[in-house]
Amino acid sequence: MKLDAKAIGVMFIVCRIIDAITDVLVGYAIDKTRTRWGKSRPWFLFGAVPFALSAFLAFNVPQIAPSGKLVYAYATYIFLSFMYTVVNIPLASILPALTDDMNERTVLATWRKFFAFLGSTIVSATALSLVHLVGKGNEALGFRFVMGMFGIIGSICFFLTFALVRETNLQEQTKSVSLKKTVSSLAQNKPWKIFALNILFQWTGYFLQSAALVYYYKYYVRSTSMASLVATIMTIVPMVANFTVPFLAKKLGKRNLYELSAFVQLIGLLIIFIGQLQTSIIITGAFISALGYGIKESIYFSMQADPVDYGEWKTGVQAAGTLSSLNGFLGKVAQALAGGISGLLLSWGAYNNEALVQNAKALIAIKSMYIYIPAILLVLSIITMYFYRLDKQFPQIQKELAQRRKVKTYE
Structure with missing residues (x-):
């Protein structure tokens, strides 16, 4: 235009x-849909x-x-x-x-x-x-x-x-619940609050690193072909790693698998950092980072559903739509944060998009976007999810919810 x-x-x-x-x-409208x-x-x-x-x-x-x-x-x-x-x-x-x-x-x-x-x-x-x-x-x-x-x-x-899809586990509200009460019920949902905080760490790091990929390999590594290769690795490897998630989650638990995969992604970033300009080391680091990222993102989407049941068990309010919408909104906040941070860093570094070679401050800004800040956010993500204890509680919560629903059915 x-x-x-x-x-x-x-x-x-x-x-x-x-x-x-x-x-x-x-999200609220979905919860009210009948x-x-x-x-x-x-x-x-x-x-x-x-x-x-x-x-x-x-x-x-x-x-x-x-x-x-x-x-x-x-x-x-x-x-x-x-x-x-x-x-x-x-x-x-x-x-x-x-x-x-x-x-x-x-x-x-x-x-x-x-x-x-x-x-x-x-x-x-x-x-x-x-x-x-x-x-x-x-x-x-x-x-x-x-x-x-x-x-x-x-x-x-x-x-x-x-x-082709059927909602076979649909739980209806016994009473009409206002938007205010639905949102306030989330304030009592500790697993979701931990999960929501982690959304900001996870997706801010992801969007920031994605935005910096081309800059990093073009100006720091000085290889546009490496940018294409790493971008391909970050697409293909997660797709394959994705299939290990059901098996690993069953063995380790969702929270533990999330933390392990975030740690693997962090190791991959550190290898890229250590590799500097060494192509073979960078590729190894990118592969390991992509492996961790693929597993982490898949288990993340699986974990989204569990705080819904916790909220119903804790408050009696079933808010799948509202909770999902807030998760999506936090993802958009993370995207906005990443955009703001990258803009500020490039401005601080006096980045010149017409220059073939960037100055030292611009290179520091680019490395901060691609490695330093995403690495810090991964550490914060691991620390945050340590306090997510829903996996151990979930079987008992499901048992009690089943009993409550059975009583309501007979009533």
Whole structure:
């Protein structure tokens, strides 16, 4: 659209603020949903086509005045962000309703992450080539067509999810619960509060390191080919490592596996740091880091469901939708934090995007983004999750919940 960069920067901030509100409202709406299809499933059915449409419109460039284009950008980006919330939060909120078995939840989360890795890999490998092929030099036309195609494919996937998934472990509220009471119930949910704090550490480190990858290998290692190789490793290795999670979680427990995988990721970062400019050592470190990251992210999505049951056991409020929406919002906060930190560091280092060689301060800033700060956040993540003790309590909680639900059924 060739709009002013500052105007777009403001737009992103405004949209994140709106996201903060809509995330919680959609999560609460899922908790209040009562249909013959369940609570989360209907959102896939009714959100699929509007989500595809929002993606298509966001990548469309209308032939109007610049001021009109900015208004259009606001409208379509807010629409896209809202529709993403509508179809994404149910992916998390539905997990407790699929099964109450911890191991089955881990297997389901593992498959979710495998196809997420696979989907992102397919898009990364094909999107720009398709844009070039279809647009024939006209990127606006190419993106419009490709996003339309991806939208149709996405809608089909959501329709299949609606048609083939069943909420067999759905627990209904016995009384209507207000949004205020739902949110206040989370204040009594200690495992979730620990998990929520860890979200900030985990995803801030991830987004910060992802943003710095190209800078680090281009300016510090002085090899753009290494940037591509490491990016590929960080995509493929987690996809494979993902399949070890159900077995390891059953042997070690979710919390222990999370901490172990975070430690493995940390070791990988330290090897990259020690390797300096040695290609073979960097590749080894990247592989180990990707291995830890892949396992950690998969077990993270499995762990999301368990504080829902704890909250129901502790307060009587079943808030899968609200809890999932707050988790998603915290992830967006982490993304904003990472963006702010990276911007401040690059500004402090006087980074020059036109220079082939960066000054010493800029290199320190880049290393801080890629290694130092993510390493510190991994340590904080490990320390935080040490206090997460839900794994040991969970069998007893499930037993008591089953007894309560049985009594309610007879009543």
